[in-house]
Amino acid sequence: MSIEEIFPGAVLGQKPVEGDWVSIERHNQVIYLPAGELTERERYLLGMLDEESKDTSLKDPWLAYFLGEKEVMPLDLSKVQLVYIEHQFPFSAELVELMEGLLANVVAMPNLTPTRSLMILDQTKVLDARVIIEDLLPTIESDFAMSLTVAFGNTWSNVRGSDLQAYFADENRLFSDYLMHRGETQTVTFASLALWALVNQLAQPSIKKKVLQQIGSMEDMSDVITRLWQEHGNLMQTAQHLFIHRNSLQYKLDKFQSLSGLNLKNLDDLAYCYLLIQEI
Structure with a gap:
């Protein structure tokens, strides 16, 4: 409650x-x-x-950073992902140790509140945190008699100064809003969370600005996203309409994912980017 x-x-x-x-x-x-x-x-x-x-x-230096008490991240990370964990009761020391040991790239795990924890992941070498955590959630909940809800934030690249503070504020707030309206969902990805917020006209100013900047930083990326949406994600047909080789299209998609954290072969990621473009 x-x-x-x-x-x-x-x-x-x-x-x-x-x-x-x-x-x-x-x-x-x-x-x-x-x-x-x-x-x-x-x-x-x-x-x-x-x-x-x-x-x-x-x-906690990380919590101080996210609350705006410090302007510089405690550790300089080229790629970072935040994972938000909502839980019924405060984590025990044993459960914190277990959660930190799930992933090799956990940098820190501060408590935002007694019932919400934050996992900070160094994604310089990409590790799919969602697959690992989702596989182990039933076991964790059973062993510790606690229900967990997890939101996987985006993988942000080249963050500087207070950049990550702004993305955290948007993601964390949207997760709270999501729990109030869609609390039955056990896990939620960044794309589905951001897309839900976009459809429901919820504010995400820093996230939207950053993703649009990343789209604009790559030549013809808006055209790629639009055509890929029109072709329902079909890479071959998209490449044909854009008059480029399929391998060239795949290269663009891989580069965009590395830059933005968004995989345009995933329908939620594609839909989010497409709707953002329509707002311009």
Whole structure:
């Protein structure tokens, strides 16, 4: 059960102009609660949670970075992927150790909140985290008697300074929105999450800007995406209509995936890029 469900009068984001409000930070968002509807005990507990979150961010360099307290990533990564894990109860030390040991490229695993953890993956050498985690989820849930929901963020290349902060803010917020409306899904990919948000007109400014920049950085990439969509993903027909060899088309798709993290042979990835282009 979420704070929003417990307190129907809660307001996310900008503080209301009128009234007395108590604020708490959750999932990198500020939530304002009407002070008049809170008991003294509720105010005390919410204050403890808020202070605990602030203290944790100061201790963990990655969490401090994602919350905007530091401008530079603790470790310079040329390709990085964020995996968001929602869980019913705080992770035990044993479960954290297990999760960190699942993938050889885990850089860190800070707790965003008591019920949400973040896996930071170095994808310089690409490792399909989704396949590994999905295979082991049933076993993990059974062994630890805990339900998990996992969102796989995009693989971002050439991130500098606060770039990753912005992508994290979009991905993390969209994951929260997704859980509220589609909570029955156990895992969700970046493309399906971003596509769902696009169709539902949810804000993802940093993500959209970055993907459009990557599309524009490659010659004729908009034409490739449009024709590939029109041909329902058929590479041979797409190459014929573009008057290029199929191998040349495959080279373009591979280069775009390396640059953007998006595989245009996947329908969700293709649909997301195609709809982005239509918005221009």
